[in-house]
Amino acid sequence: MNNRLETKLSDIVLQNPVIPASGTFGFGKEMSELYDLNMLGGISFKGTTRDARYGNQLPRIAECGGYGMINAVGLQNPGVEHVIANELPDLAAKYAGVIIANVSGFSIDDYQYSCAALDKQESVKILEVNISCPNVHNGGMAFGTSPEAAAEVTRAVKAVTQKPVYMKLSPNVTDIVAIAKSCEEAGADGLCLINTVLGMRIDLRRRKPVIANRYGGYSGPGIFPLALRMVNQVAHATHLPIIGCGGITTAEDVIEMMMAGASAIEVGAANLVNPMVCPQIVADLPRVMDELKIEQLSDIIGIV
Amino acid sequence: MIQDTNWKILSNEALTEYVWQMRLAGDTTGMHPGQFVEISLPGLFLRRPISICDSSDGVLTIVYKVVGKGTLAMTNLMLGQELKILAPLGNGYDLDAAGDAPLLVGGGVGVPPMYMLAKTLREKGKHVNVILGFNTASEVFYAEKFQALGCQVTITTADGTMGVQGFVTNALPDKISYFYACGPLPMLRALCSATEADGEMSFEERMGCGFGVCMGCSIQTKNGNKRVCKDGPVFKKGEVNE
Numbered sequence: 001m002n003n004r005l006e007t008k009l010s011d012i013v014l015q016n017p018v019i020p021a022s023g024t025f026g027f028g029k030e031m032s033e034l035y036d037l038n039m040l041g042g043i044s045f046k047g048t049t050r051d052a053r054y055g056n057q058l059p060r061i062a063e064c065g066g067y068g069m070i071n072a073v074g075l076q077n078p079g080v081e082h083v084i085a086n087e088l089p090d091l092a093a094k095y096a097g098v099i100i101a102n103v104s105g106f107s108i109d110d111y112q113y114s115c116a117a118l119d120k121q122e123s124v125k126i127l128e129v130n131i132s133c134p135n136v137h138n139g140g141m142a143f144g145t146s147p148e149a150a151a152e153v154t155r156a157v158k159a160v161t162q163k164p165v166y167m168k169l170s171p172n173v174t175d176i177v178a179i180a181k182s183c184e185e186a187g188a189d190g191l192c193l194i195n196t197v198l199g200m201r202i203d204l205r206r207r208k209p210v211i212a213n214r215y216g217g218y219s220g221p222g223i224f225p226l227a228l229r230m231v232n233q234v235a236h237a238t239h240l241p242i243i244g245c246g247g248i249t250t251a252e253d254v255i256e257m258m259m260a261g262a263s264a265i266e267v268g269a270a271n272l273v274n275p276m277v278c279p280q281i282v283a284d285l286p287r288v289m290d291e292l293k294i295e296q297l298s299d300i301i302g303i304v
Numbered sequence: 305m306i307q308d309t310n311w312k313i314l315s316n317e318a319l320t321e322y323v324w325q326m327r328l329a330g331d332t333t334g335m336h337p338g339q340f341v342e343i344s345l346p347g348l349f350l351r352r353p354i355s356i357c358d359s360s361d362g363v364l365t366i367v368y369k370v371v372g373k374g375t376l377a378m379t380n381l382m383l384g385q386e387l388k389i390l391a392p393l394g395n396g397y398d399l400d401a402a403g404d405a406p407l408l409v410g411g412g413v414g415v416p417p418m419y420m421l422a423k424t425l426r427e428k429g430k431h432v433n434v435i436l437g438f439n440t441a442s443e444v445f446y447a448e449k450f451q452a453l454g455c456q457v458t459i460t461t462a463d464g465t466m467g468v469q470g471f472v473t474n475a476l477p478d479k480i481s482y483f484y485a486c487g488p489l490p491m492l493r494a495l496c497s498a499t500e501a502d503g504e505m506s507f508e509e510r511m512g513c514g515f516g517v518c519m520g521c522s523i524q525t526k527n528g529n530k531r532v533c534k535d536g537p538v539f540k541k542g543e544v545n546e
Contacts, residue, residue: 026517030534034306046519054522054529059510061520063350063374071512076519076529210510220349272513273344273351275390276308 005285007041007264007298009241010164010189012125014041014098014264017254017297018282021245021268022047022102022128022168023073027087031271032094035279041264042098044192045083045091047130048118049103050110052079056135057212062201068220068247068269070199072135072213075104080114084121092123099123102168104130105143108156119161127163128243129153132170132195134217144170144195147182154186164189166243171223171230172198180234191234192243192266194227220269223247228260235261235302249277251284255292261302305334306393306515310386311364316379319367319445323413324379325357328364328387335359337421338396338484338506338538341366342514344388345377351390352378353511353533355486357416358423364391367416367446393514394537397421398504402430403481407503408455409472409495411437411487415446417506421484426453433480434458437472437491441465473498483541496541506537507544 005016019042020031027045028037037043055076062070077083080103091099101124105111111129118124131144131153143149150167157165167183169176171194180191196217201210209215227246235242244262248254249270257265270277285297294300311330318324335356341364342351352374358365368375381387402425410418415436425432432455438444439462450457458475459467468475472487473494483503485495492505509532512520516534523530525543530536 024513024518026519030516054524055519058521058523060522061350061510061512061518063348066347066349068349069512071518071520073519073522076522269349272518273349274308275306275513275515275517 002296004289004295005282005297007301009098009126009166009243009264012098012164016041016282016285017258017264018278019044019100019243019264019266020271020278021266022130024268024271027083028091028094031275034275037095038097039279039282040095040097042100043091043095044100044102044128044266045087046077047075047102047104047133048077048080048083048114049075049105050080050113052082053077059210059212060216062210062216064199064201064218064220064222067222068218069272070201070211070216070218071196072211072216074135074213075133080117084117088121088123098125100126100128102128102130104133106136108152111153112156112160115157116160119163124163126166127157127161128166128168128192129157130168130195132168134170134172134196134198134215135213141170141172144179145173147178150179151182151186154183154188158187166190166192168195169193170195171226176230177233177237180238180240184238184240188240190241190243191238192245193234194223194230194246197223197226219247221247221249224253228257231257231262232260232304251281251288254281254285255288255294255300258297259300259302259304263301306390307331308388308390311389313381313383313385313387314363315383316381320443322370323367323443323445324370325365325367326378328366328389329362330364330389332359332362332364335364335392336396337399337424338417339392339394340537341389341391342393345374347377348374350512351514353393353514355417355506356392356420358420367413369413390514394533395535397484397538399424399428401482401502401504404431405479405481406430406432407477407480407483407501408432408434409437409483409485409487410434411472411491412439412443414485414487417486418484419446419449422450422453422455426455432456433477435460435472435475437487439463503541504538505541507532507539508537
């Protein structure tokens with residue numbers, strides 16, 4: 001019997017389209033205590049940089065009513081060597097599906113260094129190159145807000161890896177289509193969008209920003225319509241496979257995002273408030289597909 | 305094992321002007337003193353982390369201070385209403401470290417987690433000294449509950465309207481085998497320097513997830529970066545950089 005939920009990213013088969021987004025899942029250790037990770041289509045692990053980073057000062061988190069949250073963690077991670085020696089083998093031992101390495105950097109050299117190191121790891125199937133982190137200075141999003149810089153990172157990374165390279169794009173731009181096309185021309189194998197939306201909350205009593213970093217990345221259900229629109233625009237403008245990300249909380253959201261043009265999807269903020277959300281979505285998808293008379297999930301990719 | 309289950313509100317009442325107590329019915333299996341729960345509230349995205357004040361025989365007691373939208377929303381919840389709660393979370397207190405004369409120190413809304421700890425240590429037959437620090441007499445709560453457990457209770461108030469005038473450090477007993485503390489950072493700092501005894505303290509931070517995946521509450525310690533939610537909230541004296 002064929003798997004109704006199966007989908008593909010480049011030539012890589014995913015048993016279902018549900019991938020926890022980088023930064024909301026660590027390296028899978030904590031979640032593996034709650035459920036069997038093998039029910040996930042893929043796992044995008046915590047954003048990894050060349051050197052270990054503590055990240056930003058606290059507070060790093062702000063509530064945004066029922067619509068979502070702001071984070072400014074600032075890419076806290078143990079560094080690529082540590083990840084390769086410790087976190088990645090642990091994850092690979094627990095999870096046989098598609099491991100996506102999320103990489104961030106502060107210079108072209110940084111990106112090349114980390115991607116070259118991860119390219120040698122058999123358990124890594126896709127490199128997701130984050131040029132969109134809004135929470136670090138002199139890096140991250142700076143590369144994702146100009147078509148030229150985005151293309152430069154894409155070319156540099158493609159030169160050091162055989163693995164499919166997916167560029168993770170920022171919504172904090174005037175024209176995301178121009179950046180997506182620039183990545184495509186520079187040789188990207190796919191795209192992941194959107195990262196968080198730059199936002200802010202103010203503590204009224206203290207008259208100060210809630211977040212120590214002042215601004216942070218807004219995520220959660222409130223950004224779903226924005227993410228959907230951008231995925232749809234990019235899907236119509238490029239030929240690249242897209243991982244759709246931004247505010248997905250339910251199986252219906254997954255189907256909507258795939259209709260908009262995504263071949264797979266990432267669940268981010270929802271993991272933090274309901275650690276069981278990914279397995280719940282996977283379990284719920286066949287029911288929603290029946291309701292909507294969808295035989296095979298891959299049939300609806302980009303139909304809108 | 306962390307579980308996300310429904311709990312039914314049995315009671316929800318004010319203890320003082322800003323401090324409320326809620327009792328909920330659900331599965332209390334595996335809850336340990338010093339751990340906390342994450343409560344899902346209508347109209348809010350993030351769950352609210354609240355320390356476990358007491359848990360036994362399917363009844364969880366939490367005591368919370370109204371400090372923002374989340375805790376204000378909690379005061380409006382009705383009896384019989386169900387809440388989704390992720391629990392138990394965090395490491396909790398190390399009971400084996402207590403020694404023969406443990407001291408428990410709670411400052412303000414840091415008092416609640418000391419209750420289940422005191423109860424558990426009393427059940428182990430320990431002689432338990434408790435210091436409860438408040439700003440003023442009208443803010444005092446739970447003193448009689450600690451007394452009912454058979455603890456030696458001292459109250460301090462900053463303005464002297466009840467008990468010893470001053471701070472918790474003005475009321476330290478002569479013999480302390482080990483201390484457990486929860487309260488504002490200045491209190492924890494003062495306590496650490498006022499006694500030679502070893503001890504441990506629970507910390508509070510704004511959290512994202514509460515179970516260690518988002519790095520929202522990561523602090524720097526002598527033993528590297530630690531997540532308050534997963535590696536804590538309880539840390540040993542001297543471990544946390546101040």
